[in-house]
Amino acid sequence: DSGVTQTPKHLITATGQRVTLRCSPRSGDLSVYWYQQSLDQGLQFLIQYYNGEERAKGNILERFSAQQFPDLHSELNLSSLELGDSALYFCASSFPGTSGGRKTGELFFGEGSRLTVL
């Protein structure tokens, strides 16, 4: 168990719809990263939040958005869904610096949310 929780585990929806994926990071981790894993593109970095602020953007579509709340959980919102958005969406968390044995850069991944768009 990585300590990172993602919900829902599976989601089936129709084209044009909007969904929200949720990620709770490990206790004390300030950074949350979102990734998309599709059959044709593999894993891609989407976006990072650090302590509530957007820190870095990757290949995230304009139809997608994310936020991180004061309790550090994060949500990824996917709207106007298309068939090609069907994928596994992972979040990961990390702790900056070293404290109490945690190492800088160590990433902990959630189990992923499998989105199917029909």
Next chain:
Amino acid sequence: KNEVEQSPQNLTAQEGEFITINCSYSVGISALHWLQQHPGGGIVSLFMLSSGKKKHGRLIATINIQEKHSSLHITASHPRDSAVYICAGMNYGGSQGNLIFGKGTKLSVKP
């Protein structure tokens, strides 16, 4: 051409064999992650390294920054090592999770 290339794409080994998976990258990176993804889909971070060599149990990871190459070795392979192994480069000036991923190497270890 991908910025991070892995070889081989698929690998089948007999239990007990020594396994090597290679990762080459064409972009400047400050560190490289090796990840393991099991058939159920979950991803585990195995190593993050920026120089030299790291060892954890039967797993060894090496990196040569000048040659832009990293290897993951598994000694005395076991069927439970069957998984997809992914290398991912961390951009200079980027954060830990801002990664460029390889396509993965699917390893199957037969008993």
